[in-house]
Amino acid sequence: MVGESRGALPHGRDLSDKREGADRMQTAIRRRLNELGLRSRLRARPRLQGRILASAGLRRRLPSAPGLYCPFYHDVPPEYANDLRRHLRALQRIGPMISWDDALAVLSGTKPLTGPVFCLSFDDAHPTWLEVAAPVLLELKVPAMFFLTSGMVGQPGNMTWQDCRDLLAAGFDFGSHTVTHHRLADQDDAAATREFVESKREIEDELGVEIKDFAAPYGHPAVDFGDRDVGIARDAGYRSFATTLRPAMHPGHSAMFIHRQGLHPAWPIMAVRTRVHD
Ligand SMILES: [Zn+2]
Known part of the structure; x- marks a missing residue:
């Protein structure tokens, strides 16, 4: 089943059997670690996670060849504001930070790709x-897309709709990250459709802008979503669908299968290199 899903990937056609085998192994490891709860426990200790990853960064370098990279973050607690600034400056030394619109223009070939570019x-x-990330982004003139889980807005410990409107007024973009943040692969057709349609409608009602871009919770194909969900997204009026597959993207790749590289600001640059590399 995993092999079937992997084979259906739009950018997977040129993968060798060996590479597919390695991907299947990675998927199996990922599933097992999810079961054991190790991944979430490490995520709760991002400095430690960063140090563990950093050793693997020795074998990688930040990109130098033309390619679109879409690094993404979740929470940016205040103690990590300087770390976020350091990450973004390191990437800006290599290539420009572009908006989601411009990233889609790179994929469609209407915006030339002459080196590494980054879309956050x-x-x-x-x-x-709003409190920590936006000031850093504005200071460094970095555009960003915020994928919002609409059902979390207004809940304790989460943003309010007014916070979202303030971010929008500061020039940032919004997309949908479902209503409930449940794994799409675990939902029947009707429930999955509601995740796409209702989040889009609510964010549009609250912010007064069209929502055209979507990011899948957890984001790994074959584990977290399938071809069905990409189809539902397209039918619901989305023009892009973001995953957490990591390789660089190039003109001609599908906007309905965007690769992104998950980062934590607490990580040293050596750990960033394990995610964002040629
Ligand atoms: Zn999420």
């Missing part, structure tokens, strides 16, 4: 987007 996004509904 944030997931869920964290109040620190």
